[in-house]
Amino acid sequence: MVRSWLPPPSSDHQQQLPLHTLTFAIKEIFDVVIRVTGFGTPDWARTHAPGAAMTPAVLAALAAGAGVGKTMMDEMAYSINGENAHYGTPSNPCAPRIPSGSSSGSAAAVAASLTDFAGTDSCGSVRVPAAYCGIFGLYPSHGLVSTQMFKTRLMVFFLTRWFARDLATLSCVTDVLMPPLRRPHLRRPSHVIIPADYLKILGSMEDRTYEILNASAAKVFGNDTVVNNGNIGDFVSSNVPSIGKFMTDLSAVEASSSCVPSLSAISRVMRVLQWSEFKTNHAEWVNIVKPNLGPGIRERV
Template sequence: MGELFGSFVSGFCSHEDVSVPGADGGPLAGTSFAAKDIIDVEGFVTGCGNPDWFRTHDPAPRHAAAIARLLDAGANLSGKTITEELAYGLIGENFHYGTPVNPRADGRVPGGSSSGSASVVACAQVDFALGTDTGGSVRVPAAFCGLYGIRPSHGRVPLDGIMPLAPSLDTCGWFARDAELFHRVGRVLLAWSDCPAPSRLLIAEDAFALASEEVQAALVPAVEAVTDLLGPAKPVRPCDMAGLAGYPDWQRVMQVTRGSEAAASHLAWIRSADPEMGPLFRERFEAGGAYTPADIADAMSKRAMIDGYLSGLLGEDAVLLVPAAPAVAPPARAPEEVYDRLRTANELYNCAAPLARLPQVSLPFAEAPDGPVGLGIIAGHGNDEMLLDLAVSLSDRLPG
């Protein structure tokens, strides 16, 4: 295996042809969508990005709850999409199935782990697509591919029928090319409740400082458009919160939480099935299994501090601006150190929404010389509707 490693391919899975018509009518009637291949479709094996997983698992007995909601709303499922193995990655390269093309940045990766879903939407092969986001797997591909993307509040979209990675961090989100459909999908997937527009605007100046210079420069007009709509942004520095030693402490909490939960989810299968895996994937799960009870208890305690801090900072009326990704998409088959720099910068601040279970959107309102740049906006837990409404309002002011 591995013949396709580094090769650009369609974002659709090639190992199984999936097509399911939606209901005759509904709010999404006439639209098409795709689903990341960790999300169950009745009668088909959920492959999870690994041929040995595909070979050793049975077809799904029923649709995942999110799939069922979309089909009931009239959307037509057009296929399953490539994911990094067991959804544990940020780059978008799959050792077995290849690298889904990024049409917005030639020769560059689409981001992961929801790489195929971002690719097929960016290529206009479907109208929207489902992905999952544990540590950035919707937000980063959305930024790299110039799409609208959302990581919902933890628990807002049901995870029934979706392969877990790190259950306390996992969410099911979606991608779209235009704000109106992005919003309309949210009305179907969320138990929608109208909420007021934000009355306070915050900007994480420490998070912007971690982004590359080209990302910072590209986002200036987008930030100005938000301030034109909502008023001046108050600079904040979450890394300076009391009790933690800056973003490296946040990153450690994320690594322990995600790693230990990922190992609990899949390390037993990896050790028993001994699957062929791409470079460093088995090692990630083994490293997660090495965390001690003391490590996990310390991470849980610090996570509660981060959660409380961000909840108090945002309340019910504020949104926080961050870069959706800290850099533009790197070239495919780049040296591992290039990818490691991206992973590190992303973990340092983009762990905030997962650790505090918050919603975050990536909005395609900027372009750098080497590719698209996304503006990230975070709201308080449960205020997903605030972000989706804001995406529509801002789309009238900036091209998306």
């Protein structure tokens, strides 16, 4: 689950650093100097040289006093189950189920108290593993944290994100990786839409989930900014005209399901972009190396 550790930097002021008591696990997708970034598959590690520089987010954590190690992941970050045919699947300490991915090792390591917080990336690599492993995850907006030095180069979706077992640690890490002084352009929202149309697919949990989200948003942003019974589908349709074709194509399918058309359309757009970027970035390597990929990813590639 946790493969190797690098010590925090030595310093006369070590104890004054904000993360000096914490350990930090990073997914095997972040570059670390002098070490090969394995990308979740042996053939990638075999055919790539050690990193020449550190990922900025890793440097920030080290500079703040945290010790850092690497964790397992889905092969080439191209799955969401957290399983790996080459290195094994990390155990989920929260429940007898898969840890989910592609940041399976990072989420499982945090949940098992093997590390205090963990860095991750990718499309669903915070939301899904955090839910499966019973921990907290933060998903910042694009551009707030550097995405340099990622092996995947899928820059449309990839962000630096992080897990922690408690909100105090999550907040402390956030202040290091996304300092308040670097957020001058962030503004208080004029309105917050609670996606009532999306929540209906949760079935019996809909009312309770909506109640919690509504109360939380009102507490943070004020009652006057919260739009009750918001319809994200209409918002997406009116603000993203290009999604209309996908919604039309899916209309027949949606007629026989409980899914929200706009949600399915956005999901389909994401998958098309993900497939296209994966091919652009990795097709040459796949065709030359012909890697031994595990089940599932082999078929997708």
